[in-house]
Amino acid sequence: MWTVLNHEQANSLYQHCLKLEWQQNQIRIAGKTMPVPRLECIYGDAGCDYLYSNSVFLKPLTWTDALDNLRDRITALIGYKFRIVIGNQYRSAQDSIGWHADNEPSMGFNPAIASISLGCVRKFQIKPKDGKPTDFWLEHGSLLVMHPGCQSTHLHQVPKTNKVVSTRINLTFRPHTGGKR
Numbered sequence: 001m002w003t004v005l006n007h008e009q010a011n012s013l014y015q016h017c018l019k020l021e022w023q024q025n026q027i028r029i030a031g032k033t034m035p036v037p038r039l040e041c042i043y044g045d046a047g048c049d050y051l052y053s054n055s056v057f058l059k060p061l062t063w064t065d066a067l068d069n070l071r072d073r074i075t076a077l078i079g080y081k082f083r084i085v086i087g088n089q090y091r092s093a094q095d096s097i098g099w100h101a102d103n104e105p106s107m108g109f110n111p112a113i114a115s116i117s118l119g120c121v122r123k124f125q126i127k128p129k130d131g132k133p134t135d136f137w138l139e140h141g142s143l144l145v146m147h148p149g150c151q152s153t154h155l156h157q158v159p160k161t162n163k164v165v166s167t168r169i170n171l172t173f174r175p176h177t178g179g180k181r
């Protein structure tokens with residue numbers, strides 16, 4: 001994990017991201033429908049629809065200039081190419097994402113995922129499927145890269161917290177087997 005945006009760049013990207021088209025999606029788990037515990041948005045190349053947990057369908061909106069430029073910048077830094085970005089907005093300490101791997105077939109085999117964090121610092125945990133978690137504190141303007149293979153061996157989460165927190169926005173840049181580019 002490293003800082004790729006200076007404070008000013010991170011602030012202006014955060015302000016941009018607050019204005020994205022955030023949605024409150026519903027997820028079906030064990031036959032029950034409930035609100036996803038965070039807001040989500042998706043931008044990407046045409047045709048790169050995304051379905052996760054067999055229940056949440058995300059249809060990408062056209063890239064904003066800021067998100068498209070950030071995609072190019074990350075690719076220049078780490079070499080991986082991306083076709084979609086999924087935004088998560090954690091409004092409060094109760095917003096979270098549970099243990100999971102990002103292994104939807106639409107991303108192809110062994111995806112590389114690049115994750116930019118903005119706003120309030122939250123704890124991100126990663127663990128081998130049968131091992132102990134390692135904690136990372138994802139700071140404003142930081143980039144975390146999950147390299148190919150990570151999603152088949154490890155799980156990750158952003159747990160709910162008892163700390164007082166304000167809004168955090170996370171952007172995960174992902175590959176996709178459909179669409180153009």
Ligand SMILES: O=C(O)CCC(=O)C(=O)O
Nearest residue numbers: 088097102124158170172
């Ligand atoms: O918010 C984060 O740092 C992680 C988000 C995540 O794991 C996901 O969107 O799949």
Ligand SMILES: [Fe+2]
Nearest residue numbers: 100101102156
């Ligand atoms: Fe994830």
